[in-house]
Amino acid sequence: MPHARPTLVAGVDSSTQSTKVVVCDASTGEVVRTGRAPHPDGSEVHPDRWWEAFTNATAGGLLDDVAAIAVGGQQHGMCALDEVGAVVRDALLWNDTRSAQASRDLLGELGGAATWVERTGSVPVPSFTVTKVRWLAENEPANAARVAEVVLPHDWLTGQILKQGNAFREYVTDRGDASGTGYFSTAEGTYLLDIQELALGHGFVTPRVLGPSEEAGRTDTGVIVGPGTGDNAAAALGLGLRAGDAAVSLGTSGAVFADHSLPVRDLTGHVAGFASATGGHLPLVCTLNAARVLTAAARLLGTDLTGLDHLALSASPGAGGLTLLPYLDGERTPNLPDATGTLGGLTRSNATPENLARAAVEGMLANLVAGVQDLRRLGIPVARILLIGGASASAAVRAIAPDLFGVPVAIPAAGEYVGLGAARQAAWVLSGADQPPDWKVRIEETLEPTGQLGGLDVLDRYEALRSTLHGA
Numbered sequence: 001m002p003h004a005r006p007t008l009v010a011g012v013d014s015s016t017q018s019t020k021v022v023v024c025d026a027s028t029g030e031v032v033r034t035g036r037a038p039h040p041d042g043s044e045v046h047p048d049r050w051w052e053a054f055t056n057a058t059a060g061g062l063l064d065d066v067a068a069i070a071v072g073g074q075q076h077g078m079c080a081l082d083e084v085g086a087v088v089r090d091a092l093l094w095n096d097t098r099s100a101q102a103s104r105d106l107l108g109e110l111g112g113a114a115t116w117v118e119r120t121g122s123v124p125v126p127s128f129t130v131t132k133v134r135w136l137a138e139n140e141p142a143n144a145a146r147v148a149e150v151v152l153p154h155d156w157l158t159g160q161i162l163k164q165g166n167a168f169r170e171y172v173t174d175r176g177d178a179s180g181t182g183y184f185s186t187a188e189g190t191y192l193l194d195i196q197e198l199a200l201g202h203g204f205v206t207p208r209v210l211g212p213s214e215e216a217g218r219t220d221t222g223v224i225v226g227p228g229t230g231d232n233a234a235a236a237l238g239l240g241l242r243a244g245d246a247a248v249s250l251g252t253s254g255a256v257f258a259d260h261s262l263p264v265r266d267l268t269g270h271v272a273g274f275a276s277a278t279g280g281h282l283p284l285v286c287t288l289n290a291a292r293v294l295t296a297a298a299r300l301l302g303t304d305l306t307g308l309d310h311l312a313l314s315a316s317p318g319a320g321g322l323t324l325l326p327y328l329d330g331e332r333t334p335n336l337p338d339a340t341g342t343l344g345g346l347t348r349s350n351a352t353p354e355n356l357a358r359a360a361v362e363g364m365l366a367n368l369v370a371g372v373q374d375l376r377r378l379g380i381p382v383a384r385i386l387l388i389g390g391a392s393a394s395a396a397v398r399a400i401a402p403d404l405f406g407v408p409v410a411i412p413a414a415g416e417y418v419g420l421g422a423a424r425q426a427a428w429v430l431s432g433a434d435q436p437p438d439w440k441v442r443i444e445e446t447l448e449p450t451g452q453l454g455g456l457d458v459l460d461r462y463e464a465l466r467s468t469l470h471g472a
């Protein structure tokens with residue numbers, strides 16, 4: 001008897017550097033095919049480029065026979081639309097720091113960190129949409145006057161998918177992504193109209209917030225479209241994070257996050273009080289500098305990423321005393337948008353390519369170890385790290401991470417966990433069940449700390465160098 005064909009669902013990861021699509025068996029999560037396409041470089045991009053990348057990534061029938069689809073997208077990007085829905089200007093992305101002054105101004109105007117945390121769950125940093133909206137009002141008043149609606153990257157892409165038929169009525173979003181705007185109350189699940197007006201000078205429409213498994217609509221071929229979510233919330237869903245787990249994502253951003261049942265309040269602003277894609281919370285620490293620290297170091301050393309791994313692993317732990325503060329694109333945690341990278345401890349004897357390569361890996365990871373410490377400071381237990389994102393493939397990262405984090409580091413089987421989380425959401429919407437389907441996550445290997453690699457020394461030097469920077 002022929003096997004019944006599995007029901008298929010698709011998950012989309014529209015992240016900073018690329019669009020990745022996974023098509024999975026809806027009942028098991030097994031990946032049956034994938035597609036990907038790059039995005040242009042830079043921290044502002046016309047949303048049409050995401051649609052082109054989605055179209056390229058799904059070319060050749062990738063979505064044939066798919067019953068449901070959902071999108072996970074880079075958080076915070078400001079997609080400003082006019083009253084007929086046309087894009088007003090290129091979207092300003094999460095990693096664009098031009099709104100640094102706007103974030104400082106907004107912080108003060110609403111009464112400081114405590115008020116922001118009380119009202120939104122987070123202290124706004126230049127990544128947040130609200131600061132980009134204020135930047136627009138101050139720097140491009142003609143564009144600002146045309147803004148009738150602001151949506152996020154995943155909202156926009158979900159809208160374009162719905163427009164492939166007659167299903168598009170309005171833009172939609174979910175609580176996870178809305179919680180990163182800076183004008184949404186994570187606790188109440190409502191938009192904060194006064195903060196929207198404070199930022200832009202006039203009100204604007206925001207996407208309707210759907211429930212975690214609520215259908216957004218159907219395409220003209222009958223494909224069910226899920227609400228989607230932010231990329232980190234999608235990754236948490238894809239990984240099925242349990243109590244004691246923290247995910248560390250090494251993509252363009254470095255992100256540390258955990259699934260948590262309660263809201264957090266962090267007046268330092270290091271931990272954002274975002275919402276998860278399942279109705280709970282997703283306390284998250286995000287840095288601007290992760291995978292691209294390694295590509296920059298490789299370029300500096302005249303090698304590629306494999307060569308960088310070889311060099312880093314040829315150096316002794318601690319890189320001979322070299323310490324890199326990896327704030328190459330400015331930094332978000334700590335909030336130093338105008339910072340640059342700093343190399344400390346350079347001497348004639350430690351000035352080798354091997355030490356520089358190792359310092360790049362150690363410095364990037366030390367920035368995220370600080371994030372894990374921030375989660376613990378708020379009472380969130382971290383007993384295991386799940387390492388994901390492009391740079392988790394690096395041999396040097398895998399070798400060095402366990403001693404710096406000081407807990408076992410699990411490497412989930414190679415996979416696109418944002419896309420998988422979006423696909424799991426799509427399967428959930430399709431099923432109509434109370435809970436997401438029970439997809440197993442296979443752990444490829446778990447790397448234990450050796451305790452011999454001088455991890456504490458690296459972290460102490462990182463903290464010492466960081467404390468010399470004004471405002472850190």
Ligand SMILES: Nc1ncnc2c1ncn2[C@@H]1O[C@H](COP(=O)(O)OP(=O)(O)O)[C@@H](O)[C@H]1O
Nearest residue numbers: 015016017018251252291305389390391393394
């Ligand atoms: N083996 C590797 N070693 C280090 N970095 C890698 C490796 N493979 C991919 N990367 C990096 O991963 C990044 C892409 O990761 P990804 O998680 O897809 O990013 P994003 O979600 O921000 O678009 C790129 O900067 C790429 O250079």
Ligand SMILES: O=C(CO)[C@@H](O)[C@H](O)COP(=O)(O)O
Nearest residue numbers: 015016074075094251252253
């Ligand atoms: O701003 C954040 C989280 O708050 C970033 O994590 C973005 O969501 C972009 O993620 P990647 O493209 O690096 O995965």
